[in-house]
Amino acid sequence: MRIDFAQSERSTIGVEWEVVVVDRETRAPVPRADELADALEGTPEHRRLSKELLRNTVEIVTGVHHRVEGALAEIDDVAQALRRQADRRDLGILCAGTHPFAKACEQEYTHNERYQKLIDRTQWWGRLMSIYGLHVHVGIDSVDKAMPMLNALLYYLPHLQALSASSPWWEGVNTGYASNRAMMFRQLPTAGLPVQYPDWSGFEEYATGALKTGVIEDLNEIRWDVRPAPRFGTLESRIADGVPTLLEIGALTAFTQCAVDDLNQRLSDGETFDALPSWVVRENKWRAGRYGLPTVFIADSDLNERSVVEDTWRLLEQWQPVARRLGCERQLADVETIIRGGASYQRQLRVASRNNDDLTTVVDALVAEFDAGVPLP
Numbered sequence: 001m002r003i004d005f006a007q008s009e010r011s012t013i014g015v016e017w018e019v020v021v022v023d024r025e026t027r028a029p030v031p032r033a034d035e036l037a038d039a040l041e042g043t044p045e046h047r048r049l050s051k052e053l054l055r056n057t058v059e060i061v062t063g064v065h066h067r068v069e070g071a072l073a074e075i076d077d078v079a080q081a082l083r084r085q086a087d088r089r090d091l092g093i094l095c096a097g098t099h100p101f102a103k104a105c106e107q108e109y110t111h112n113e114r115y116q117k118l119i120d121r122t123q124w125w126g127r128l129m130s131i132y133g134l135h136v137h138v139g140i141d142s143v144d145k146a147m148p149m150l151n152a153l154l155y156y157l158p159h160l161q162a163l164s165a166s167s168p169w170w171e172g173v174n175t176g177y178a179s180n181r182a183m184m185f186r187q188l189p190t191a192g193l194p195v196q197y198p199d200w201s202g203f204e205e206y207a208t209g210a211l212k213t214g215v216i217e218d219l220n221e222i223r224w225d226v227r228p229a230p231r232f233g234t235l236e237s238r239i240a241d242g243v244p245t246l247l248e249i250g251a252l253t254a255f256t257q258c259a260v261d262d263l264n265q266r267l268s269d270g271e272t273f274d275a276l277p278s279w280v281v282r283e284n285k286w287r288a289g290r291y292g293l294p295t296v297f298i299a300d301s302d303l304n305e306r307s308v309v310e311d312t313w314r315l316l317e318q319w320q321p322v323a324r325r326l327g328c329e330r331q332l333a334d335v336e337t338i339i340r341g342g343a344s345y346q347r348q349l350r351v352a353s354r355n356n357d358d359l360t361t362v363v364d365a366l367v368a369e370f371d372a373g374v375p376l377p
Helices: 033-039 068-088 113-127 143-164 180-185 200-212 246-268 278-291 308-318 320-326 329-341 344-354 359-372
Strands: 013-023 049-051 057-061 091-094 134-139 226-229 234-237 296-298 305-307
Touching: 013 068, 013 246, 013 359, 033 049, 033 057, 033 068, 057 068, 068 091, 068 246, 068 329, 068 359, 091 359, 134 246, 143 200, 143 226, 143 234, 143 246, 143 278, 143 308, 143 329, 180 278, 246 308, 246 320, 246 329, 278 296, 296 308, 305 308, 308 320, 308 329, 320 329, 344 359
Parallel strands: none
Antiparallel strands: 013 057, 013 091, 013 134, 049 057, 134 234, 226 234, 296 305
């Protein structure tokens, strides 16, 4: 089966941010996301909202932007409109890879054919998908670059996983993982790490087989951590946990845009990439999910190891010309803010430690960070 790849302007971006509606008194998620979205019907913000699997969740979806700052401005407009509606109803909004104490199986699901089929097929694991993410699309200018760039982008998986990690809790338990979401999501049959093919024909062969055998009914059901999005002409990174603040969205989006643009240019200059062995990619994902920013990852096929933080410093310096060209220097510099102040999982653990492990205080901190748009001490 031939899969057409849409025309897309190089390194344009689109961002998808899943946010959670909580009751301000109980701090628990509540199935009232539709209520907030419906209250905005007829406004420009409403068309940037999308339903999700859980009724406590609404996704903010940007249009196509050339610069990170444009995407952030659009997200902020929509987030503030949602916040105003939430305030009127004594509700709060937050984002993290998981809610600190909510029981996954108690959350209500959106009733439509797509999600019902997901639950029917995946059963217990599907009902546990009370998880939230940040997705970043980056335009690429040739289908021939899609799979080589996807494979090369997996080098940066531990960086993005560690910087975004925001899910240390699962149903009130400190899991010992920086990103328990990363461990949960890979249980779905088409989620987790991508299958690495050298060219587009390999992806077409995979998709044809998956459709023929009923693994998927639509290409959108390929839920890889990094996947091609043929109808947009983009690579989509789905690695990141949902993050609480606009600053973190900007930093992670700039990191992703710079990584993809740099790979694109290197391919155009005739460079070829050696894909990391699949077991190395899998190990790196597990390490980053487990340890977060202190992760030491396997950097190449010779099994040399590097610190995520030290390698991130190197990349921030290396990508300065890329960031200047893309106009995202300020947002890329905010990666340093995350490293110095702590990723969300670290901030959440500090809040819990200061408050005798009372997780309602962690929820309050996440809501406060959503409102402020920046990480708080």
